[in-house]
Amino acid sequence: MGERLYGTLTTRRGDEFKGFVCWDIDEVLTSDILNGDHKDRSKKIKFKRIAAIERYSSNGAVVFLKDGEELLLRGTNDVDDGNRGIIIGVPDFGQVLVEWDEFDRVEFKKIPNGIINYNDFDGGRPLEGTVYTEDGDEYTGKIRWDNDEEYTWEMLNGNFHNVEFDIEFSKIKEIKKKSYRSSIVTIRSGESFRLRGSNDVD
Secondary structure, eight states, X not given: OOOBOEEEEEETTSOEEEEEEEBTTTBOBTTSEEEEEETTEEEEEEGGGEEEEEEEETTEEEEEETTSOEEEEXXXXXXXXXXXXXXXXXXXTXXXXXXXXXXXXXXXXXXXXXXXXXXXXXOXXXXXXXXXXXXXXXXXEEOOBTTTBOBTTSEEEEEETTEEEEEEGGGEEEEEEEETTEEEEEETTSOEEEEESSTTOX
C-alpha cells in the first residue's frame, strides 16, 4: 500500500512544521495519486515520485519530481484553492491544518528511524497540575480544562498565524494567559505558540 507521507511544510509566513503529511485531507500514502492538468493534459502522479510541491497561485502548484522534472499543475482541488487543507501530524505535539492561502511548500522525506515509539502511548491518564491565579493563589490537583478536557489524550485547539492547531494535552508543559483573546502554549520540547480563536485559549 505504500509508506506514510512524511516531510516538512513551510507556510507563506515562514513557519515550518515537520511530520506526517495528509494532502487535501485525503492522500496519506506514497501510493496515492496527485491529480492535475499540465499543458491541457491530465496528469496522475503517484506521491512516491514527488520530491516537493510548491504553491504557484490560487489556481496552481509546481510539482517537483524526484527525476528532476518540474510540472505546473492546475485544474483540480489537489493543486488549487479548492484544496481542503494540508494536515501535518507533528510528533512533538499533535497536528496542524494549513489552508491553501497559507501554504507555501512541502518537501517530502523518508520517515526517520525511531520517530514512532509505541511505548510512548500509555493509554492516557487524568490531567494533573498546578493552576496559578492572577492574585497569586495556587491550586494543585486534577484539572478539567474548559470544563471539557480532562485526560492527557484530549486536544487543545487554537490558531497561530492562520494555522489551526490541535495540541495533545500530554505534550503541553504550560498554558499562560496572554490577554482575554489569547494564550501562550509551551510544549514539552520547549517551543511556544501564541494561540487564539478558540474557547480553549481565550
